[in-house]
Amino acid sequence: MIIAFVIGTVIGSLSNVIIHRIVFYKSIWSPPSHCASCGTEIPGYLNIPLVSYLALRGKCRFCGAKFSSRYFWVELISGLLYALVIVWIYTLPPRQGLGLGWMEVLTYNFDSPPPLAFPTHPATMLLMLKGFIFSSFLLILTMVDLEHKLLPDRITIPGIIIALILGFVAPWNRLPLESLGTHGVWDAYAQTILGLLVGGGILYLIAVIVPAGMGGGDIKLMAMIGAFIGIKALGPAMFSGFVIGGVIAVLLMLLGKAKRKSMIPFGPFLALGGLIGFYWGGEIFTIYARHITS
Template identity: 30%
Template sequence: MMNFWAFVVFVLGACIGSFLNVCIWRIPRDESIFSPPSRCPACGHWIRCYENIPLLSWIFLRGKCSQCGVRISFRYFFVELLTGVLFLLVWLKIIFEQQPLVLAVIYFAVTMLVVTTIFIDIEHRIIPDETTYPVMLTGLVIPLIFPEVWGRHSRLDAFLFSFAGFFVALIFSLAFSLIGKRIFRREALGLGDVKFLAAIGACFGLPGFIFILFIGSLLGSVGGIIKSLIRKKKLRRLTIPFGPYLAFAAYLWMLYGQSLAKWYLEFIHHAANLLKNV
């Protein structure tokens, strides 16, 4: 039975990944994600149902349009596979740790945000509102209906946990963006990143926001330095999309964040005790 549900969740993730491919292509171009049906960007051929089966269609078509033969980007297959795997991982975490199943709604929503953020921000240097607002709303509404997602008995307590994360993330990120722009005379943190962090705060509360901001900033700094060395340009002259690093940190929090936070606090406690004994 366990294997059956694991398969179902993976297939669900792959199907969602197919939809995310539409979002990744259309949202930056201000096109509707619901209509018209998908078509080949080269010849305009309408994609038939059997040509749009997640993962399988790309393999059977050998990565080419059935009409004109133009190559279909491997990204389509990869996004479907990636989303399926990420859905499966967070579902297994919830099952093995015996967490409330409704938590999967938040985790799946954040996973969708993570995937779209990575690919859209890398290519277009934006994090669209269409991806952040639904996740933000999910993070604020779900605790009102199911307070047990945060281990609370009171709906108000659960909502305040999410709202505190949302509010602090929004104010802190916005302040950092404005102050950074004044000091560095360039955009330190885009509004898309601000809204992304606010959505993360709503979904994971204040602890999750702090972890994701710290790890995302650390990874972004390392990535920026490596990019600077490769391109032989000064770091401040490079445009570095911050969204993918935040997205990776968000997924890291979903899988290991609480364990890492617990380990860190225990490490600080032991270090403090050692200093006292010196």
């Protein structure tokens, strides 16, 4: 979990570069990281995630210009999201993860664990990869939408493609896999495709009915989320995103921070709903289905 957090902060540092440059169609590789004020290239030892920002108090060492706190928060949140993937897989109850304890994970002390408990097991590694990639895409899109009110195709389209590939390579959204079987694998493939079509389709219909209600970026983001989490988790994800977005919008209006016709970025709420759907959507769907059939 600690290793995942560290990896997450490093990916968060790269995510900051993407967030800053993607909307201006700049390369994320060149030029290297540099101060926007004085143009001085930032050496590697001053570009350590979290540590450098805290040590330099959020300022450029060469000219003293202040850096945006966004750099720190993206790295921190990215690390936490990566750690959450590990927590979800290893420490949640068996129906959701592997049912292992916190200390077992922290100390890597497994007492006769099931085969899938080992991080080197292909199924576990693919599920980790799926969670890591999904988390990074959602974080990047959230920050770009908050800063620029855009959800660029240069992020959502590759996200959809990767989600479809992972949907066929790693169709499972939880462990263990003993009960998946061949039929279950094909069912999971279908869930990926349906999640993509229904997720994007519902928001497209909303955009047709209420033209100012949804943008093209929101539609593609929801299609990407649907492909990652599958059709069964899509309902809880969309419901969560709409409810959270509605509550926040009302609070902003009550506080005088927004008006009824204010353009409030909706991508962050869809992204949060997507995370809820990825981790708990299947369980929510199962509980709901059991309730309506009982």
